[in-house]
Amino acid sequence: MSQDVHGATPAGVIVIGAGLVGSAVAYGLARAGVDTVVLDQGDNAFRASRGNFGLVWVQGKGYDLPDYARWTRSSATRWPALAEALLADSGIDVQCKQPGGFHMCFSDDELLERQARLHRLQNALGDYPFQMLDAAELKTRLPLIGPAVVGASYSPQDGHVNPLKLLRALHASAQAQGARLHGGVQVDRIDCAPGEFCVSAGPRRFVAPRIVLAAGLGNPGLARQVGLQAPVAPNRGQVLISERVRPFLAYPTINVRQTDEGTVQLGDSMEEVDFDDGTTTPVLAAIARRAVATFPLLQGVGLVRAWAALRVMSPDGYPIYQQSNAHPGAFVVTCHSGVTLAAAHALRIAPWILGGAQPDELGVFTGERFLPDKVFSHAH
Amino acid sequence: MPTDPLFQPVASEARSPRTVSLSFNDQPLMVPAGSTVAAALLMSGINRFRATPVSEAPRAPYCMMGVCFDCLVTVDGVPNRQSCLVEVAAGMRILAQEGARDLLLQPANIAPGEVQP
Amino acid sequence: MSAESVDVAVVGAGPAGMAGAVALAGLGLQVVLLDEQGSPGGQVYRGITLAPLSRRDMLGADYARGNELAQALAASAVRYEKGAAVWQVTRDHQVSYLYGGRSHTLNANAVLLATGAMERPFPIPGWTLPGVMSAGAAQILLKSSGLAPSEPVVLAGCGPLLYLLGWQYVRAGVPIKALVDTTRPEDYWHARRHLSAALRAWPYLRKGLELMRSLRRAGIAHYRGAEQLAVEGTEAAAALTFSAAGKPVRLATRCVLLHQGVVPNIQFSQSLRARHEWDAGQLCFSPVVDRWGELDVPGIFVAGDGAGIGGAQAAALQGRLAALGIASQLNALSTAQRDHQAAPLRATLARHLRIRPFLDAVYQPKEENRIPADGVMVCRCEEVTAGALRGFVALGCAGPNQAKAFGRCGMGPCQGRLCGLTVTEVIAKARGVSPGDVGYYRIRPPIKPITLGELAAE
Numbered sequence: 001m002s003q004d005v006h007g008a009t010p011a012g013v014i015v016i017g018a019g020l021v022g023s024a025v026a027y028g029l030a031r032a033g034v035d036t037v038v039l040d041q042g043d044n045a046f047r048a049s050r051g052n053f054g055l056v057w058v059q060g061k062g063y064d065l066p067d068y069a070r071w072t073r074s075s076a077t078r079w080p081a082l083a084e085a086l087l088a089d090s091g092i093d094v095q096c097k098q099p100g101g102f103h104m105c106f107s108d109d110e111l112l113e114r115q116a117r118l119h120r121l122q123n124a125l126g127d128y129p130f131q132m133l134d135a136a137e138l139k140t141r142l143p144l145i146g147p148a149v150v151g152a153s154y155s156p157q158d159g160h161v162n163p164l165k166l167l168r169a170l171h172a173s174a175q176a177q178g179a180r181l182h183g184g185v186q187v188d189r190i191d192c193a194p195g196e197f198c199v200s201a202g203p204r205r206f207v208a209p210r211i212v213l214a215a216g217l218g219n220p221g222l223a224r225q226v227g228l229q230a231p232v233a234p235n236r237g238q239v240l241i242s243e244r245v246r247p248f249l250a251y252p253t254i255n256v257r258q259t260d261e262g263t264v265q266l267g268d269s270m271e272e273v274d275f276d277d278g279t280t281t282p283v284l285a286a287i288a289r290r291a292v293a294t295f296p297l298l299q300g301v302g303l304v305r306a307w308a309a310l311r312v313m314s315p316d317g318y319p320i321y322q323q324s325n326a327h328p329g330a331f332v333v334t335c336h337s338g339v340t341l342a343a344a345h346a347l348r349i350a351p352w353i354l355g356g357a358q359p360d361e362l363g364v365f366t367g368e369r370f371l372p373d374k375v376f377s378h379a380h
Numbered sequence: 381m382p383t384d385p386l387f388q389p390v391a392s393e394a395r396s397p398r399t400v401s402l403s404f405n406d407q408p409l410m411v412p413a414g415s416t417v418a419a420a421l422l423m424s425g426i427n428r429f430r431a432t433p434v435s436e437a438p439r440a441p442y443c444m445m446g447v448c449f450d451c452l453v454t455v456d457g458v459p460n461r462q463s464c465l466v467e468v469a470a471g472m473r474i475l476a477q478e479g480a481r482d483l484l485l486q487p488a489n490i491a492p493g494e495v496q497p
Numbered sequence: 498m499s500a501e502s503v504d505v506a507v508v509g510a511g512p513a514g515m516a517g518a519v520a521l522a523g524l525g526l527q528v529v530l531l532d533e534q535g536s537p538g539g540q541v542y543r544g545i546t547l548a549p550l551s552r553r554d555m556l557g558a559d560y561a562r563g564n565e566l567a568q569a570l571a572a573s574a575v576r577y578e579k580g581a582a583v584w585q586v587t588r589d590h591q592v593s594y595l596y597g598g599r600s601h602t603l604n605a606n607a608v609l610l611a612t613g614a615m616e617r618p619f620p621i622p623g624w625t626l627p628g629v630m631s632a633g634a635a636q637i638l639l640k641s642s643g644l645a646p647s648e649p650v651v652l653a654g655c656g657p658l659l660y661l662l663g664w665q666y667v668r669a670g671v672p673i674k675a676l677v678d679t680t681r682p683e684d685y686w687h688a689r690r691h692l693s694a695a696l697r698a699w700p701y702l703r704k705g706l707e708l709m710r711s712l713r714r715a716g717i718a719h720y721r722g723a724e725q726l727a728v729e730g731t732e733a734a735a736a737l738t739f740s741a742a743g744k745p746v747r748l749a750t751r752c753v754l755l756h757q758g759v760v761p762n763i764q765f766s767q768s769l770r771a772r773h774e775w776d777a778g779q780l781c782f783s784p785v786v787d788r789w790g791e792l793d794v795p796g797i798f799v800a801g802d803g804a805g806i807g808g809a810q811a812a813a814l815q816g817r818l819a820a821l822g823i824a825s826q827l828n829a830l831s832t833a834q835r836d837h838q839a840a841p842l843r844a845t846l847a848r849h850l851r852i853r854p855f856l857d858a859v860y861q862p863k864e865e866n867r868i869p870a871d872g873v874m875v876c877r878c879e880e881v882t883a884g885a886l887r888g889f890v891a892l893g894c895a896g897p898n899q900a901k902a903f904g905r906c907g908m909g910p911c912q913g914r915l916c917g918l919t920v921t922e923v924i925a926k927a928r929g930v931s932p933g934d935v936g937y938y939r940i941r942p943p944i945k946p947i948t949l950g951e952l953a954a955e
Contacts, residue, residue, distance in 0.1 A: 018893075043896025043936055168903040171892050181893040242949065243460065243910060244433040246482040261905070262433060262480045266949070281585065281593065281602075285955035292953045297483045299950035302460045304910055306942050385647055386628060386752055390669040392551045393643035412642070414547065419642040427627050427733055427751075434880045438732050440627035442877075442915075444634035445540050446533060447615050447762070449910040449946075450625075450877065460910070460946060464637075465582075467535055 008198065008205035011037035011180070013353065015212045016187055016199065016222060020052065020163070020338030021345060022214030023170035028350025029212075030177035031085070037206055038174065039185040039199065041218075052163040052309070053239055053267040054259065055252055056096065056340050059103060059130055059155035063117050066124040068318050071361040072337070073125075075344035076157055082343040083161070089173035094166045095260040098159025101252040102133075102142065102152045104294050111151045118153055130155040144248065148293040152253075160252035162260055163339050170342070182206075187215070190225040192327040197226070210329045212353055216312045219320075219334050227326030229367030230334055234310035238283050240266040240291070243302040249295070256291050256298070264301060266291040311336045314370065321349070321365045323358070332367060385425040402472035417463035417474060418444060418451045429453055429463065433480035452477055503529050505823055506592040506605035507575075508583050508765065511539020512809045513801025514611030515566040517816030521609075522574040524824040529603060530570070531581040531594050533945070537567050539613050540633065541809045544641035546571075552643050555668050557661075559704075559809070560640065566813060585942040586610070586765050588794050593955070600951050607796045607823045610766060611816060614759035614802035617781070617862060618919050619654060620869045623728025624755065625877050632662045632756035639665060646752040649674035651737045653726055656860040659756040660708045667715045674750055676712060677739055679757065679863050681722035688858035695855035698848060702855075720746065724865065728753055757862035760918060761803045767940035769794050775933030778857045779806055780867070781918060782937050789822025790815060798823055806857075811849040814842050868922050875923065876916040878909020883923050890927040897921055897938045910946060913938040 015026040018040035029036040058076050062068030076098070083096035105111040115132050122128040131154045138145055138152045175181060182204075190211065191198040197211040213222045213230065223230035244262035251257075258264050266287050284306050292299050312334055314320055319335030331353055335341055348359050389395075396412030403409065404426055411420035418441045421429065428438045429451055441451035444464045454475040455461040463474075507518045510532035518530040538545040542563025545553075553561050570577060578596060585593040592603045616631045623629065632652060638644040639662075649672040652663055659676075666673055695702050712719065720741040729736040729747075736749045760781035763773060771792040772785040783805040790798040800819040801812030821839050824830040830838075869875065871884030881904050889903040897913075897920045900906055906920055907913035913920075917938050925932040943952075 040893065040895075043898050044939070164902050164905070168889075168892065171903075175892065183893045183895040240949070240952075241908075243946075244480045246480050246484075248483050281587075281591070281955055285952055288949045288953035288955075292949055299948065299953075300458065301481075301483065301949050302910070302946045303943055303949060303952060304912065304946070305908065308941070387638055387644040388647040389643050390555070390639070390645045390671060392555055392669060394549065394551070415642045419638055419644055422638070423642070423644055429627075432878075432880065434878075437625065437880070438627055439625065440733075441630060442625075442634060443616065443631055444637040445615065446945075447911060447914045448877065452910070465533060 008207045011035050011208040013210040014206050014208045017214035024342040024345035026179050027170050027174040028346035030174045030179040036179040038181045040183045042184045052339050054160050054163040056159040058157035063121050067361040067364050075341045078343035078347050086169040086173050089176045090169045092169035094169050095162040099251050100156035101158030102154050103254040104149045104152045114153050144295050146293050146296040160257050213332045223332050226330035227324045228332045230320050230332045231370045232312045232314050235313040237311045239307040241305045243304050256294050319365050320367045321362045322367050383425050385423050386427050387422045400470040404474045417466045420468050430477040431479050436479045500602040500604045502604045503527050505607045506603045507609040509611035510537040511613045513812040513816035515570045516813035517609050517800050517820045518575045519569045519573045520817045520820035524829045528575045530575050530577045531583050533582040538563050543637050582945040584945040584947045600955050610799045611801050612762045612803045615762045617758050617760045618915050619755040619757050620873050620919050621726045626730045626734045628734030628751050629728050629753045632659050632754040635754045636662050645671040650752045651675050651748050651750045652754050653677040654755050654757040655680045656758040663712050664708045673717045675718040677720045677723045679723050684859050691855035691858050694851045698852035701852040764940050764944050790819040814846040868926050875919045876906035878911050879905040881906035886923050887927050896935045907938050
């Protein structure tokens with residue numbers, strides 16, 4: 001490993017964070033041939049990546065922010081290319097399947113609201129395929145659906161992957177492309193000099209002309225040091241995971257999906273349903289009730305794990321992507337849809353970091369949008 | 381299927397005064413009342429309880445105290461029962477678990493009821 | 498969700514749980530004792546209330562001792578719930594358990610975890626084959642059903658339980674093909690610095706010597722310093738192979754019983770995010786507790802082997818000490834009364850614990866049986882090998898939680914119980930750091946399997 005005379009490790013880009021976001025960006029950077037160093041925390045770090053539900057999900061997202069819908073879709077359409085590249089670089093098949101997905105509704109009101117939401121997105125985006133299905137129509141597509149389901153929306157844009165295989169594939173592929181991963185690194189400080197960032201972590205130092213902050217809940221403190229805003233906060237999401245069972249469900253749904261290994265993941269819809277107030281058991285019981293109502297045959301399935309992970313949420317729930325004005329070369333990348341957006345992070349964010357144009361959709365995702373004096377300062 | 385039993389009562393054990401009849405993979409067995417399903421099967425020459433969901437490798441009880449989950453069987457239609465923790469009962473229908481469970485093959489007596497979300 | 502309020506919920510009806518629950522009830526507290534077995538006793542006194550006298554006699558006086566505790570429990574005001582599988586304990590003292598196919602919840606003012614020990618995993622080639630069991634498992638079959646191997650059995654590994662089982666088999670007339678001991682003669686010499694303390698725990702030492710002598714008198718083949726243990730077989734165990742004194746040995750048998758000591762069962766204390774430390778003597782993680790067994794989670798106490806291995810008699814004393822600590826915390830006892838009553842218990846406890854450092858040193862499981870070769874299955878449930886784990890470390894995986902994410906090890910129904918220590922030690926060795934630095938799985942509820950329907954009914 002190269003070290004300069006002052007004991008600092010030089011790199012082309014430093015990526016802080018090796019969760020799904022950081023490792024996807026790092027993979028993109030390494031593929032572009034830049035010397036990439038990835039700094040990861042220890043084994044007990046809070047990792048949103050390990051609690052992921054695994055959906056590559058488009059429908060319903062960004063209905064009050066069409067650029068988010070566009071960004072999401074641009075990632076979903078690039079996902080097959082990402083999966084292929086990961087397979088080539090790591091030998092790991094992340095099981096990307098995009099057969100379309102269902103969002104179940106349990107009341108007529110819910111169904112109507114769902115329809116209105118998707119119409120609005122269709123009007124804003126133009127080409128935005130979806131279907132509303134009543135119970136009888138849904139039953140022909142998903143025969144195992146329970147009687148409490150009154151209907152669903154279906155969109156052919158949706159899919160899912162194995163999120164754990166994805167995390168491993170990103171780590172393996174980034175390293176196969178030359179990225180250097182340093183584990184157990186707790187970043188203390190970032191010093192900015194013109195054209196150079198120096199990251200200190202205990203006795204270790206890393207220097208590079210570009211730096212990407214992808215540290216999830218660690219981003220607020222890091223962002224301030226490079227003149228950026230990343231006011232994200234934890235938001236607990238819970239997922240239940242069953243024993244392995246034979247394949248019974250070929251499509252992902254917003255709250256139930258079966259992995260390629262046979263386990264069934266049961267979760268809450270993080271974009272649109274807030275289950276987060278209340279203690280753990282009631283939340284898990286609510287997830288279980290909704291899952292059993294969706295697919296009654298799950299009643300007797302054994303749960304192997306209940307998983308809680310802290311989502312990385314900005315105040316409006318949307319990502320933050322920005323290059324620092326004060327310290328060009330410093331970027332913040334933070335979001336809570338690390339799986340869906342992995343393809344965009346690897347294939348579109350990385351070129352931007354290396355000096356390419358900022359992707360069009362990203363103009364609205366600056367951290368400044370959360371500053372209390374934003375309106376005032378813009379008036380000047 | 382049954383072979384020579386791997387376990388048998390030690391010489392000093394009096395013959396169990398009470399027995400119950402049950403079945404394993406539809407084969408009838410007479411076993412001492414009060415024993416666990418795992419003990420009853422082991423003394424009846426059942427040496428393979430299940431095949432793993434991952435590779436369908438054969439497994440049998442390892443710990444007998446509820447921590448290893450290698451003794452899982454289906455009891456009266458309910459899968460994943462830890463046979464080392466379940467006491468035998470007359471008429472019990474025990475099945476080996478072969479690989480991952482098939483949710484589409486659930487017996488009528490545990491048919492799910494309607495649940496509201 | 499309906500929850501019932503109680504003063505104290507005790508989890509586990511082994512010696513610590515029985516003694517603790519009885520002591521708490523004796524101090525006027527309302528106690529619910531939850532245990533997943535059908536009768537009290539835990540593993541060490543398994544089936545004690547049901548075993549016929551002849552069986553009790555064959556198992557020996559140490560087993561029979563459990564009867565006193567069980568009788569005290571029966572005579573007490575403790576509400577003992579058998580067949581209750583606790584699946585969750587929360588930091589705010591909610592205890593959820595499955596009974597009769599339904600989940601029930603207790604809101605307790607204090608919780609005593611007495612979940613005891615489990616046998617250390619023994620990952621060698623072929624250890625997942627039918628016909629391979631832990632010695633503890635075979636002993637449970639003997640205690641609860643009077644069953645023993647029908648053909649000459651091979652006992653392999655090390656530790657008091659292995660020799661005790663051999664002694665019990667000899668008394669019961671069960672044929673033993675061989676005792677394949679991984680202990681080397683020089684291990685006794687290396688443990689000599691603990692001998693003076695052990696001598697002051699003379700009854701334990703004498704008992705151990707008697708066990709070994711009776712095995713020798715019975716003419717049982719005893720291989721010492723056995724290495725490279727492996728079980729042969731495809732569908733079931735066919736033989737144990739190993740090398741002893743530099744020579745390869747193959748013992749044909751359908752039944753191999755493995756044992757290399759016991760370790761605390763820390764599923765609950767880990768799921769509570771209580772602080773744990775690596776115990777370099779016992780080579781395991783133990784929860785950090787105060788003098789009364791209280792975790793760094795207020796109002797949650799651990800007694801018995803779950804807080805560090807001390808054996809059955811120490812466990813019962815620790816259960817009584819925890820009861821005093823809890824009673825004082827719940828104002829059923831003044832601190833002066835508590836301390837006064839604790840003093841004699843502490844003195845006796847110290848005597849029982851004197852033997853431990855010697856036993857831990859002599860019967861320290863060998864590294865090759867804790868940190869296996871690449872081809873050996875580490876995670877029995879998800880079938881992850883040691884080699885796969887080392888591959889994850891090469892990718893930068895620093896500990897068990899990333900390993901879990903990378904390769905599913907510890908994600909099966911046993912929830913890491915049978916692989917946790919192995920995974921920690923394999924990663925530690927591969928990274929060249931201490932197991933304490935590597936840490937342990939983040940354990941999450943359900944601690945016992947629950948179905949979706951049972952949870953939905955909560």
